[in-house]
Amino acid sequence: MALFSGDRHMRLRMRTWFRKGRVCLLALFGLCGMAHASDTQNPGDLRLVVVLSRHGVRSPTTAPESLDAFSSKPWPTWPVPPGYLTPHGKQLMSLMGHWYRAYYARAGLLSDHGCLTSSVYVVADDEERTLESAHGLMDGFDPGCAVDVHPSAKQGSDALFSHAASGASDDDRAEAVAAVLGRVGGDPARLALAHAGLLKQMQAILLDCAPHTCGDAQAAGKKILLDQPASITATHGDGLVSIKSPLHNASTFAENFFLEYVQGMPMSDVAWGRISPIQLGQLLTLHTSFSDIELHTPIIARAYAGQLATRILATLQQATDSHALPNAIGAAQSKMVFLVGHDTNIETLAGLLNLHWMLPEQPADPAFTGGALVFELRSTGVPARYIVNAYYASQSMEQMRNSTALDMAHPPQIAPIFIPGCSSAGPRYDCRLDRLAKLIAQASGSRSVH
Structure with a gap:
C-alpha cells in the first residue's frame, strides 16, 4: 500500500490500466456502442429519441417463379405472400422493441413498467410489412397497451416514406x-x-x-x-x-x-x-x-430523403420547449418516436447526411431488417444547449436466425455515428442541434424534389 500511496506516477498508470480494461470488457460484451449514453461525464438530460427503423424479416418481393430463370433449382417457398412480413420477422421486431424499452428505461427516459401511450408515437408506411412491423415493435416495447400505429400516406405533406420524385423535371x-x-x-x-x-x-x-x-x-x-x-x-x-x-x-x-x-x-x-x-x-x-x-448518390438522396430529414429535425426541435411545430412528428410531450419504413429510407437519409457505420463481420453501411438509425436529443448546461447523438442498431444475423432474446448483457449490435459537418470529437460524437439544422437545410437544398 505504501508503494501505491506514495507513487503518484504508479497511481496514474493503474487508473489508465483500469480504464483500458473497462473498455476491453465493454468490447467483449458488445456494449461499446452504448457506452456513449451512460459512461461519459455529464452526458446531459435525455429529452427525446427518434428511431427510424426498417421493417422486419419479409419474404422476397419478387415471386419465386420469376427468379427461377437465374437458378438451376427452384427458390424456396415462403409462408407468406411476396413482400409480406413473416411471423418470425414480427417476433424479431418485438425483441427489438423490448430492448428499446429496457435500454431507455435504464437511461432514465422512460418508466420500466406500465403503459407509455402518452410518451410514444409510432408512424409506419402503409404497407403490410411496415404496419405489422410497427405492431411487433410495440408488442415488445409496450406489451398489452393500446399504442396507436399511424399509417403514413403515400402522397402529400404527410408522406414520410415514399420516394416522391414525380415532380422532377x-x-x-x-x-x-x-x-x-x-x-x-x-x-x-x-x-x-x-x-x-x-x-x-x-x-x-x-x-x-x-x-x-x-x-x-x-x-x-x-x-x-x-x-x-x-x-x-x-x-x-x-x-x-x-x-x-x-x-x-x-x-x-x-x-x-x-x-x-x-x-x-x-x-x-x-x-x-x-x-x-x-x-x-x-x-x-x-x-x-x-x-x-x-x-447514397447525393442528388438522389436529396430528392428522396429531404422531406424526411426536415420532419425528423422538426421533431427534435419540438422537444426543446414542448411546443408543437407544424412539421414535427407526434405530440410535443412524446419521449420516443418510432418511424417504421424501409431500407431505402435509411439508405437515402444516410446518403443525404453522409452517414456511415460498420457492424462486426458485415459489409459497410448495412441496412438490415429490423435495423434502425437512432437520433437522441439531450440538453445540457444553463441556459440549455441541445445535443444530438446518432447510432445504428441492428440484431446480428445470428441473433435474427436464432430469435435471441435481447437485454443489457446481450444487446443488438451498435455503431455510434459521426455526423460530418456537425459532430465533435468524443465518444458520443456530439452534434449541436442548431448545427444539425443548418446541415439539413443545406443538404436538403431548395432544389430537393417533392
Whole structure:
C-alpha cells in the first residue's frame, strides 16, 4: 500500500490500466456502442429519441417463379405472400422493441413498467410489412397497451416514406443520371467489372457452374448473370434513375439469401445449401455496393430523403420547449418516436447526411431488417444547449436466425455515428442541434424534389 500511496506516477498508470480494461470488457460484451449514453461525464438530460427503423424479416418481393430463370433449382417457398412480413420477422421486431424499452428505461427516459401511450408515437408506411412491423415493435416495447400505429400516406405533406420524385423535371433526371454515371467512370459496365470476383461466386451459387462453363444451363433456358445488359438511364414516376446491371440482379439475390438465413430456414434451403454464413456476409457486399450507388448518390438522396430529414429535425426541435411545430412528428410531450419504413429510407437519409457505420463481420453501411438509425436529443448546461447523438442498431444475423432474446448483457449490435459537418470529437460524437439544422437545410437544398 505504501508503494501505491506514495507513487503518484504508479497511481496514474493503474487508473489508465483500469480504464483500458473497462473498455476491453465493454468490447467483449458488445456494449461499446452504448457506452456513449451512460459512461461519459455529464452526458446531459435525455429529452427525446427518434428511431427510424426498417421493417422486419419479409419474404422476397419478387415471386419465386420469376427468379427461377437465374437458378438451376427452384427458390424456396415462403409462408407468406411476396413482400409480406413473416411471423418470425414480427417476433424479431418485438425483441427489438423490448430492448428499446429496457435500454431507455435504464437511461432514465422512460418508466420500466406500465403503459407509455402518452410518451410514444409510432408512424409506419402503409404497407403490410411496415404496419405489422410497427405492431411487433410495440408488442415488445409496450406489451398489452393500446399504442396507436399511424399509417403514413403515400402522397402529400404527410408522406414520410415514399420516394416522391414525380415532380422532377427532365433536367433533374438528367442531372441524376450524370451524377450516377460520374461515380462509375461514365461506363455502366464498370459496376460489374469492379465486383467481378463476387459476381463469379454468385453465378456459381445460382447455376452450380463456373463462368464460361454454364452452357448446359444456358441451353436449358437459364439466364447467365454476367451476360445481363448494363445501362443507366432516366426513369419517370417516383424514381429518378434506372440502373440495369449484373450487380443489380446480384444485389437482389444476395438480399434474398440473407432473408432465407435470418428467417431460420435450414441451411440446405439457404442458397440451396451452396453457401456458408461467412460467404453470405461477403456476398452482401453486392447488395450494399449497389445500394450505395443507387441511393447514397447525393442528388438522389436529396430528392428522396429531404422531406424526411426536415420532419425528423422538426421533431427534435419540438422537444426543446414542448411546443408543437407544424412539421414535427407526434405530440410535443412524446419521449420516443418510432418511424417504421424501409431500407431505402435509411439508405437515402444516410446518403443525404453522409452517414456511415460498420457492424462486426458485415459489409459497410448495412441496412438490415429490423435495423434502425437512432437520433437522441439531450440538453445540457444553463441556459440549455441541445445535443444530438446518432447510432445504428441492428440484431446480428445470428441473433435474427436464432430469435435471441435481447437485454443489457446481450444487446443488438451498435455503431455510434459521426455526423460530418456537425459532430465533435468524443465518444458520443456530439452534434449541436442548431448545427444539425443548418446541415439539413443545406443538404436538403431548395432544389430537393417533392
